[in-house]
Amino acid sequence: MHHAVISCLHANLAAFEAVLEDIDRQGIERITCLGDLVGYGPQPNEVVELIRHRAIPTCQGCWDEDIIDGLNACECSYPSQLAERRGHRAHQWTDEQLSQDNKDFLATLPTSLRRGRQLFVHGSPNSQHEYLLPDMDAFAALERVETAGADTLFCGHTHQPYVRELRDGSIRVRVQSSDSSQSAEQELKLPVRRIVNAGSVGEPRHGSTKATYVIHDEDNGSVEIKEVSYDVERTCRAIVDAGLPEVFAWRLSHGFEYAERAEDASHVCER
């Protein structure tokens, strides 16, 4: 059975509709969403309502969490004070626009979903704000999957889709304790684990303006990364019309190289 995983919709209705159409055309019935339904984009209510209408199992993203709990990330989430101000402006605008009913819905979203040995989260099992980038330390990446009790971890948040398999791992240790002058050497064989990042539907940052998501074949385990064209102009116009910072439209229409990104993406906000 095929299973589509989507993430980081960011209130971009045109992109979401195009991705749903692509999924539907392939006859895929199971969809899982990894959160960030809102933020940056101009149609937060429409996107949340479409998720609800389609009854898509969804976990809570960092933007969804912040809209419910108030801004709780530190300035480290942004690469500059200017970017932070724009982010706060988007937060304020989204907070004003989103209906109470849709806020209540976001508040009910779980931070993770589990299906057997598959775990679905927004950022990492530790935090909705932690970035699992494709080149992060391989042992740390494996630790995130293994400690969460999963074989495959599906995540988003980075807006860069990838599939990373961690295999043939081992760690050798030598232990000396105070009650023994002997030291014992041991080797731990590490399990094979996989991280699948679904990219972003509503704010791609992978070098193209196309929306991305992944299709997981649950029978043979293969994962296909999909790119979908959508009406970028329509979303950009809506961003400008809504009075949101125009840079959000500009970067959507240009792609990754103009997107703002925290310098230390591995940082986990501890505020």
Place this chain on the structure above:
Amino acid sequence: MERWALASGLKGDLEIYEQIQRDLKRQRGVETFFVLGDLIGPGQNCGDLLNRLRNPLRGDLIPQCIYGWWEDQLLAETGFRGDRKAEALRLNQGEDVVEALLKAVDSSHRQWLASLQFGFIELDCGLIHGSSADVSDELTPESSPLILLDRLTRLDVNRLFTARCGKQFRLELTGGEIDSHVKDLEGQHDQQQVVPKRTIIGIGAGTAYTLYDPGSDHISFLTAGSTSVSKRLGFG
């Protein structure tokens, strides 16, 4: 090069602290003294020890303290940790122990305890009560090496000194590797990463303390008050 002394788990016991200070006076080259938390506990009034830590006597090696699990619980219960309360303590040991802890530490010490840091980074060493993940994190020789490596990686240090489990041990990551295969929209590529040579050191608690020589990487596990700085195991 100067040596470091590391102790923890004094839990209000001034006598143990004085034993350690006496031992350290007989050690050569020990110039820095770290106390990695659990200065307080519910078992006795902690006032005398806290006063001594805050106002060292002439001749004392000046203690550099961080907070530990017991301080974190006290500070949570008394409003220094936002909405959080001492739930871990309450759950594990009951309301009576929460009350005993509150009685054991005079409120005049709370602000000072709240000013203590989570840990120190000295040279390429991390000095923390639990781990880089949490003050309650208990690292032992039996912990998964994957978790130990993660805690070292989070701090980007080569040695992590921990106190939470109360044991004295030295665990070295001596080797290993992992392969990583990444597929994205630009194609596929493989990477191999090797385990960096790094070490976790459990410093002990109470009378069990540790000396460390950063110049030689030599560690001595000691017990205060034993005959002539006795129970001693050195690892070079």
